[in-house]
Amino acid sequence: IAGITQAPTSQILAAGRRMTLRCTQDMRHNAMYWYRQDLGLGLRLIHYSNTAGTTGKGEVPDGYSVSRANTDDFPLTLASAVPSQTSVYFCASAPGQGLYEQFFGPGTRLTVL
Protein backbone atom coordinates (compact mmCIF):
# COMPACT_ATOMS: atom_id res chain seq x y z
CA ILE A 1 0.00 0.00 0.00
CA ALA A 2 1.47 3.33 -1.07
CA GLY A 3 2.05 5.90 1.59
CA ILE A 4 4.35 7.18 4.29
CA THR A 5 5.72 5.11 7.13
CA GLN A 6 7.31 6.47 10.28
CA ALA A 7 9.31 4.68 12.93
CA PRO A 8 9.18 4.32 15.81
CA THR A 9 5.50 4.78 16.63
CA SER A 10 6.44 6.09 20.04
CA GLN A 11 9.59 6.49 22.08
CA ILE A 12 10.61 7.54 25.57
CA LEU A 13 14.05 9.04 25.60
CA ALA A 14 16.40 10.31 28.29
CA ALA A 15 17.54 13.89 27.93
CA GLY A 16 20.91 14.20 26.24
CA ARG A 17 20.47 11.09 24.12
CA ARG A 18 20.65 11.09 20.35
CA MET A 19 17.57 9.96 18.45
CA THR A 20 16.70 9.50 14.79
CA LEU A 21 13.11 9.43 13.64
CA ARG A 22 12.69 7.59 10.37
CA CYS A 23 10.40 8.47 7.50
CA THR A 24 9.97 6.58 4.25
CA GLN A 25 7.58 7.22 1.38
CA ASP A 26 6.95 5.06 -1.66
CA MET A 27 5.03 7.57 -3.76
CA ARG A 28 8.16 8.98 -5.46
CA HIS A 29 7.29 12.41 -4.13
CA ASN A 30 9.97 15.05 -4.54
CA ALA A 31 9.14 17.15 -1.49
CA MET A 32 9.23 15.94 2.10
CA TYR A 33 8.63 17.69 5.42
CA TRP A 34 8.95 17.27 9.16
CA TYR A 35 6.47 18.88 11.54
CA ARG A 36 6.01 18.83 15.26
CA GLN A 37 2.58 19.08 16.82
CA ASP A 38 2.10 20.57 20.26
CA LEU A 39 -1.17 21.18 22.03
CA GLY A 40 -2.65 24.56 21.12
CA LEU A 41 0.02 25.30 18.53
CA GLY A 42 -1.04 23.23 15.57
CA LEU A 43 1.71 21.81 13.38
CA ARG A 44 4.97 23.69 12.96
CA LEU A 45 7.49 23.00 10.24
CA ILE A 46 10.91 21.84 11.42
CA HIS A 47 12.77 21.08 8.19
CA TYR A 48 11.89 20.39 4.60
CA SER A 49 13.41 18.99 1.44
CA ASN A 50 12.20 20.05 -2.00
CA THR A 51 14.15 17.28 -3.74
CA ALA A 52 16.73 14.62 -2.96
CA GLY A 53 20.03 16.18 -1.98
CA THR A 54 18.57 19.46 -0.72
CA THR A 55 17.17 20.49 2.66
CA GLY A 56 15.93 23.69 4.23
CA LYS A 57 14.99 25.09 7.62
CA GLY A 58 11.43 25.61 8.67
CA GLU A 59 9.91 27.57 11.51
CA VAL A 60 11.45 25.63 14.42
CA PRO A 61 14.70 23.99 13.23
CA ASP A 62 16.89 24.41 16.34
CA GLY A 63 18.02 21.13 17.87
CA TYR A 64 17.10 19.12 14.78
CA SER A 65 18.90 18.02 11.64
CA VAL A 66 17.79 16.20 8.50
CA SER A 67 19.31 14.56 5.46
CA ARG A 68 17.89 13.55 2.09
CA ALA A 69 20.21 11.06 0.49
CA ASN A 70 17.50 9.65 -1.77
CA THR A 71 13.91 10.31 -2.80
CA ASP A 72 12.27 7.90 -0.40
CA ASP A 73 13.88 8.57 2.97
CA PHE A 74 13.95 11.69 5.13
CA PRO A 75 15.28 10.99 8.65
CA LEU A 76 15.07 13.57 11.43
CA THR A 77 17.81 13.55 14.06
CA LEU A 78 17.82 15.03 17.53
CA ALA A 79 21.50 15.26 18.39
CA SER A 80 20.98 15.78 22.12
CA ALA A 81 17.34 15.56 23.14
CA VAL A 82 15.81 18.03 25.59
CA PRO A 83 12.43 17.85 27.37
CA SER A 84 11.03 20.68 25.21
CA GLN A 85 11.33 18.35 22.23
CA THR A 86 8.58 16.18 23.70
CA SER A 87 6.00 16.26 20.96
CA VAL A 88 4.28 14.34 18.20
CA TYR A 89 6.32 14.38 15.01
CA PHE A 90 4.76 14.08 11.59
CA CYS A 91 6.52 13.42 8.33
CA ALA A 92 4.78 14.51 5.13
CA SER A 93 5.40 14.44 1.41
CA ALA A 94 4.08 16.14 -1.71
CA PRO A 95 4.60 15.53 -5.42
CA GLY A 96 6.53 18.75 -5.84
CA GLN A 97 6.88 22.34 -4.78
CA GLY A 98 3.60 23.43 -6.29
CA LEU A 99 0.31 23.95 -4.55
CA TYR A 100 -0.23 20.27 -3.91
CA GLU A 101 -1.77 18.69 -0.85
CA GLN A 102 0.68 17.09 1.52
CA PHE A 103 0.31 13.47 2.55
CA PHE A 104 1.09 12.74 6.18
CA GLY A 105 2.59 9.76 7.95
CA PRO A 106 0.99 8.33 11.10
CA GLY A 107 3.26 10.28 13.44
CA THR A 108 5.83 9.47 16.13
CA ARG A 109 5.07 10.31 19.75
CA LEU A 110 8.33 11.27 21.45
CA THR A 111 8.73 11.86 25.17
CA VAL A 112 12.01 13.27 26.47
CA LEU A 113 12.53 12.90 30.20
Place this chain on the structure above:
Amino acid sequence: AQKITQTQPGMFVQEKEAVTLDCTYDTSDQSYGLFWYKQPSSGEMIFLIYQGSYDEQNATEGRYSLNFQKARKSANLVISASQLGDSAMYFCAIRGSARQLTFGSGTQLTVLP
Protein backbone atom coordinates in the same frame (compact mmCIF):
# COMPACT_ATOMS: atom_id res chain seq x y z
CA ALA B 1 5.39 35.46 6.08
CA GLN B 2 2.01 33.81 6.19
CA LYS B 3 -0.37 33.18 9.03
CA ILE B 4 -3.54 31.23 9.73
CA THR B 5 -5.96 32.16 12.50
CA GLN B 6 -8.61 29.77 13.79
CA THR B 7 -10.53 31.55 16.51
CA GLN B 8 -12.74 28.67 17.62
CA PRO B 9 -10.84 26.30 19.92
CA GLY B 10 -13.94 24.14 20.26
CA MET B 11 -17.28 23.75 18.50
CA PHE B 12 -20.34 21.64 19.13
CA VAL B 13 -22.92 20.65 16.54
CA GLN B 14 -25.95 18.43 16.60
CA GLU B 15 -25.87 15.37 14.39
CA LYS B 16 -27.32 16.03 10.89
CA GLU B 17 -26.88 19.79 11.30
CA ALA B 18 -24.43 21.90 9.28
CA VAL B 19 -21.45 23.56 10.92
CA THR B 20 -18.98 26.23 9.82
CA LEU B 21 -15.41 26.26 11.05
CA ASP B 22 -13.74 29.64 10.71
CA CYS B 23 -10.35 30.32 9.18
CA THR B 24 -8.75 33.63 8.32
CA TYR B 25 -5.37 33.99 6.71
CA ASP B 26 -2.70 36.54 6.04
CA THR B 27 -0.23 36.38 3.19
CA SER B 28 1.60 38.73 0.86
CA ASP B 29 1.61 36.17 -1.95
CA GLN B 30 -0.64 36.61 -4.97
CA SER B 31 -0.79 32.89 -5.62
CA TYR B 32 -1.50 30.57 -2.72
CA GLY B 33 -3.49 27.53 -1.73
CA LEU B 34 -5.72 26.93 1.26
CA PHE B 35 -6.14 23.49 2.75
CA TRP B 36 -8.24 21.85 5.41
CA TYR B 37 -7.13 18.74 7.27
CA LYS B 38 -8.98 16.55 9.75
CA GLN B 39 -7.25 14.88 12.68
CA PRO B 40 -9.40 12.29 14.48
CA SER B 41 -8.51 11.04 17.93
CA SER B 42 -6.41 8.30 16.34
CA GLY B 43 -3.96 11.02 15.33
CA GLU B 44 -3.57 10.75 11.58
CA MET B 45 -3.84 13.85 9.38
CA ILE B 46 -6.47 13.49 6.68
CA PHE B 47 -6.65 15.93 3.76
CA LEU B 48 -10.19 17.21 3.19
CA ILE B 49 -10.32 20.03 0.67
CA TYR B 50 -8.23 22.53 -1.27
CA GLN B 51 -8.92 26.02 -2.63
CA GLY B 52 -6.57 27.89 -4.93
CA SER B 53 -6.39 31.64 -4.68
CA TYR B 54 -7.34 32.04 -8.34
CA ASP B 55 -10.23 29.60 -8.22
CA GLU B 56 -13.42 31.52 -8.84
CA GLN B 57 -15.72 28.85 -7.48
CA ASN B 58 -15.76 27.55 -3.95
CA ALA B 59 -14.29 24.07 -3.62
CA THR B 60 -16.57 21.20 -2.67
CA GLU B 61 -15.81 17.60 -1.75
CA GLY B 62 -18.85 15.60 -0.79
CA ARG B 63 -20.20 17.03 2.48
CA TYR B 64 -17.30 19.48 2.73
CA SER B 65 -17.28 22.87 1.10
CA LEU B 66 -14.94 25.78 1.46
CA ASN B 67 -16.48 29.24 1.73
CA PHE B 68 -13.70 31.30 0.16
CA GLN B 69 -13.96 35.07 0.55
CA LYS B 70 -10.75 36.46 -0.87
CA ALA B 71 -11.36 40.10 0.01
CA ARG B 72 -11.96 39.16 3.62
CA LYS B 73 -9.08 36.66 3.58
CA SER B 74 -11.28 33.94 4.95
CA ALA B 75 -11.56 30.27 4.03
CA ASN B 76 -14.22 28.76 6.22
CA LEU B 77 -14.97 25.04 6.12
CA VAL B 78 -18.62 24.06 5.96
CA ILE B 79 -19.60 20.53 6.88
CA SER B 80 -23.15 19.66 5.92
CA ALA B 81 -25.24 16.97 7.60
CA SER B 82 -22.77 16.34 10.42
CA GLN B 83 -22.07 12.77 11.44
CA LEU B 84 -20.69 11.39 14.68
CA GLY B 85 -17.54 10.41 12.79
CA ASP B 86 -16.90 14.07 12.02
CA SER B 87 -15.85 14.63 15.63
CA ALA B 88 -12.18 15.54 15.30
CA MET B 89 -9.68 18.36 15.28
CA TYR B 90 -9.75 20.43 12.10
CA PHE B 91 -6.80 22.40 10.82
CA CYS B 92 -6.74 25.14 8.23
CA ALA B 93 -3.44 25.67 6.39
CA ILE B 94 -1.97 27.94 3.72
CA ARG B 95 0.77 27.32 1.21
CA GLY B 96 2.30 30.20 -0.71
CA SER B 97 5.41 31.04 -2.64
CA ALA B 98 7.63 29.47 0.03
CA ARG B 99 5.90 26.18 -0.82
CA GLN B 100 5.58 25.33 2.85
CA LEU B 101 2.36 24.73 4.75
CA THR B 102 1.55 27.01 7.65
CA PHE B 103 -1.13 25.63 9.96
CA GLY B 104 -3.59 27.24 12.31
CA SER B 105 -4.00 26.08 15.90
CA GLY B 106 -7.05 24.01 15.03
CA THR B 107 -10.71 23.68 16.04
CA GLN B 108 -11.96 20.71 18.02
CA LEU B 109 -15.37 19.73 16.64
CA THR B 110 -17.71 17.56 18.67
CA VAL B 111 -20.82 16.16 17.01
CA LEU B 112 -23.60 15.45 19.49
CA PRO B 113 -26.08 12.59 18.99
